[in-house]
Amino acid sequence: MDAADWLMLQGSQPEFVAPKGVIVPYRSHKPKVWGFVQANYREDYGKSLIKNGSNKTPFSLLNPDLKDNSGLNVFRARLALRGMADNENKVNYFVMTEFGNNGINNLAGHSNVATYFSDASVTLKYIPYAKVRVGKFKYPGSEEGLQAVFVSPYVSFTTMTNQQLLERQIKNVGTAQTGAAAGGASTVHYTSTSIDQPIGAFRDTGVQIFDTVKVKDNWAVTYAYMYGNGTGIANSNSNDNRTHYGYLALEDTYGGRGYFTRCMKFYVWGQTGKRVLLSNNTSSIETTRKRYGLGMTYYNHGIRFEAEYMKAKGMIFTGPKDTDSNPLINDWQFQYAFGEENVADGGYVNLQYELMPKKVEVFGRYDYQNRLTNDVKGERDFKTLTLGASYRFKGATRIDFNYAFRDAKAPGNANAQKVLDNMGNRLEVQITAAF
Template identity: 30%
Template sequence: MSIKKLVAGGLSATVLVCISQCVDAANWFKLQDLNPTNVSLFSGFIEPSIFSMAGTEASIYNPQLHRYINAIPHANLVGPNFDQSSTGTIQRARLMIRGWVNPHVSYFFAGEFGNNAATMIRGQYQPQLQDGHVVLSYIPGARLEVGIIRAPSAEDAMNGYMSYNYVVFPTVINQLMLQPLYVSNPGQPYAAGPDGSALISSTQTLGVNAFRYPGVQLFDWKNWGHWQVAYGAMVGMYGSVSAGNQSSHPLYAARLQGSYIFSGHGPFRSDVTAWVWYQNAQPTLMHHSYTMQREGVGFQYLQGYMHPWGRQLKFEYMRGNGWIDAPAAFSQQLGLAPALTQAQLYPNLSNTAAGYYVEGGLFLTKNIEMNLRYDYYDRLSNLAAVGGERIFKTWALALQYHITPITKIMAGYYFRTIEAPNVAPNSPGAIVSKAVDNEFAMQAMISF
């Protein structure tokens, strides 16, 4: 039930591209997958961050010790280490190399050195290659991209880091799309958990891919006056890039979006964009292949970025079947039941989860922006009758100060609730859900 701190910062390659290609700033396929000829060879960004929660404890009974243990749930601790409720950290630190060989061949590589779930492999810090791909633009209407690619999916999984309005991601994307990767076939079988789940310890967790997978993608876009249509279709491998030998399961992903562009002034264009996307993967667990399916639809309205009274409205709905993850509630050193101290993975296709987020933003001045978001995530609704369902609701209030189009300071407060339907009031699920804290987070995005 932890809300994991995010990890996957957006593809910072947009830093200099946004400046030179303002009119296409909402076309993530162009911004992230194709380089302009005048891009700097080296660039990057760092994100110093502060997270603070009350650190409320939950009192859970240990039948072996015949006593209660008071401990702080992961939901009230800062990831990826989950050892403090308030801390300062460098959440993301990325160094990028990008350029072009000729007008038809471009390349991009990025290393991630921050402290997040992407660099936490088997419980140990490990910097990783975040991106690494080559784009061939010889065929009109079908550009070819090969390497480690940001798979087509949800808007907040596609966009560049500058467009983030909050330090903490929506829970629905964080849990449904930022799926932790696990060792497929460990030395000994995973323990069986409740309702057909598998119990997986942190030593068998291979981090997350930050929405990126090795593969091949076809993408392009077409403009007709103010109208634009863009698409991306990818065939890849689902698994951990960092662990190498775990990337052996097929992944299919596609996204189609249409836009009406009002104007191209400023680092983000003014437009209305709607999109639909789909993902299907075939991960394995203990020599058995499963199906993981994700799909979503959404729209966004942007008008006057970094202009007084500039505004934004965004909505996205997404759902998933199979391979639903329920993160561990507590640390494993506490002597609690395995179901509370290990991640519970529900691999069967019958398991479902769905949610949405809606957010709005308003520039009070050229530099100051206020934002409001509501995030809803209903996990394992198919297990409601047996008490396995959890409903996450979060209101987020945020304030941003934009120093430049590519450097800003964000602060936000997150009002969080977790509901556990059909569970006994004194059960661990109910006790942990009632203990969830609100959260304050502050972050600077500094590019170079």
Template identity: 30%
Template sequence: MQEVQVKRAGRVLAGLVLALLLGVSPAAAVNWLMLQGAEPADADWLRLGGFVQLEYHNAGGGQLPAGPFAGQPLAAGQVGPLQRSSVATELRKLQLAARGRLHPSLNYSLKTISGDNGASRIDGGNRLRLIEASLTWRLPLGPYLRLGLFKPPGAEEISGFSPPNQYVNLTNGANLLLQERFFREDGSDPQFANEPGICGCCRDLGLLLFDAQRLADWEWSYGAALTQGYGLRLNDPNDHPDLYLYLALERLWGERKGMQRLGWKLFGWWQEGRRDLTDGLTGRTQDYRRCRFGGGTALQTDRLRLVAEIIKAKGMIEFGTDGSALAGSRSNDGRWVASYNVLPRDQALAWSLDAGWRLWRGLWLDGRYDRLDLATEITGERELRTWTAGLSWRMPSGLQLKCNYEWREGRAPHQPRQSAVNQILAELPNRLSCQLLYLF
């Protein structure tokens, strides 16, 4: 039944692709620091904009083949963030924004979001949430100082995600290691589902010092931020700020600007902070180190896009749910409840390769491979691998269409092949995702 639905949706969306018209190229070699934090000298005091993002997902469904929750729905086969169905058509995001220049050396940015996403509807409600509110001041000596709620510098995939990212879904590494979700406990309480609150949305409250300098055809940029470390929660339960560091060097080609720049970029970044977490069995709360760092390279020509990126994580590793069941599900023997688990002292490593080829005008053929080695310090380590193939179409009118198909697989390398966990990982379903986005 699921395969029939996937094939039917694929035929419909292929027709939509052929129906769309002209397009522009995607972004890969963009200076996100300057694009998101600064304004050109001739900018107006008020520019309104935003986007509407409609999505179709078929996560594949399926039931758990083994373990204490055998026969119940497989969490990976449900559409997030609420995981109530394996197939969904939804308004994923509605973003409203205002930005502009208040003074030759002062600009601002405001953004709100609503829809079926981890920021505005994680608890089953539907609200308008502020995700960006910042002021940027050009200091007398040259650098920029940004204050407020903003997206700190970091991984290339996170910096440019939705829009203008060319894929519908994040890689496993970006989703589980960088898109931070805040949990009350570690998941050891057998009667508590430990569901997350609002996600960090890769944003934080604090200050950012940044700048970019160009010499001939080369440009280098840097950023250093101090933030509270708790994303959109806007409150910090401990006294440990997060530190962000970022450095990039880029060889530019031609005179294109903004998201249409052509070039080759090398970049590296670091994030360091601490998080509070309660032991579900003892009730003791302790703060733990949360460190993320990585780097990579991005190449963008008129017809070709190549991006390679690596992410290393130390501490506060999100490890999924008990038995890969839906959080809150009761085991078949009725003795315990499936909960989200967090490993406060473990590590993880993720990397990805992305390639795109312009077929015609704004129509791009996209391919990506990503791998995540999760919880590498224990025998329960997971290896998650995903191949993604897709088409993306970007038009000058502001319409964008993306269609992705993901082949998902996994294994627990230190567990027997016939163990429950390996039987479950062998049943990971493939996923079809499509997105229609209108920028205004």
């Protein structure tokens, strides 16, 4: 997790530096083709609990398809094209596709329509201190979601980010549920009746105004505001889910370039948007989805430190639910505590140290999530400690070893705790090949 200015790295071609930090002596509008592949082996040591034919333990199965608790997977395979469309570097473009087996193409075992364009945007740089980016791209937000995934040594996202920030797009839901149907919760839950959209992937389609402005010596302020459709990377122009995104960061840069920038950064971010669903194909229900947080990052002298706190209100994701009573078939749908009165909070602390500069690294991350703290019976508390090591062959091409110690509690619900007791630790090994 490099302490980098991700908004500028991803949304704007630098004046004299190529995308991976290579100094070039001239401006060229020759397109830069690049990409990466991430293949991994994961094994979950949790147990499965089948009750009345339904699987109650999706947390013991591996994403994206939630079918097995161990296996090999080509998780990401992305090809990208970026560059400047003119000699003056006033018009930049960025396009990326996804060929891997993940939530973009195979969410919860519901195979979507093959490869998606995860990114397709144009940035205009005509207005001083106000670059304008239009299209589909990563929205300004949490550091964990905003950073380039191929530079992180962690195979999985933190629990709070995975459940509450990485949005699952749903359109149709069934009957409102409480009590046993909602895991004992007294708050109103809805379960999707179909999954036909890719995961949000921390992206949206819209327009963004952003820039980084020097303020004193090596200090700079980065800001961004984006107005988006709120539909993730799905090809939809609906205004029903319109969402506002805001971001502000203060950075002290020590040196380095591109993804290897050495700096200290403090940031805050927030997003709010409408979510409209159709219930039983008869009536629409509407709420507001809010997410916000603050954090800091530091990278210098081979040490990376990062900490972030996040809060969620409305559209609280409470996990996949097996809706098929056949024990041999899992039909995973998504369950939400829909109303804005529902809340969750969480965060993480990450520490990495390079034993050999840009070659051998060890790391540890503690993350937590307190979900539905407004509901005694519905509250679930998650804690994960991930330890690991990385060996870099060259640049971002490396092998990462992760071992996650996972724990979950239902402090006010003994029956739910019996289900959570089936959660186990997880081993993950991933190879990243970048070009």
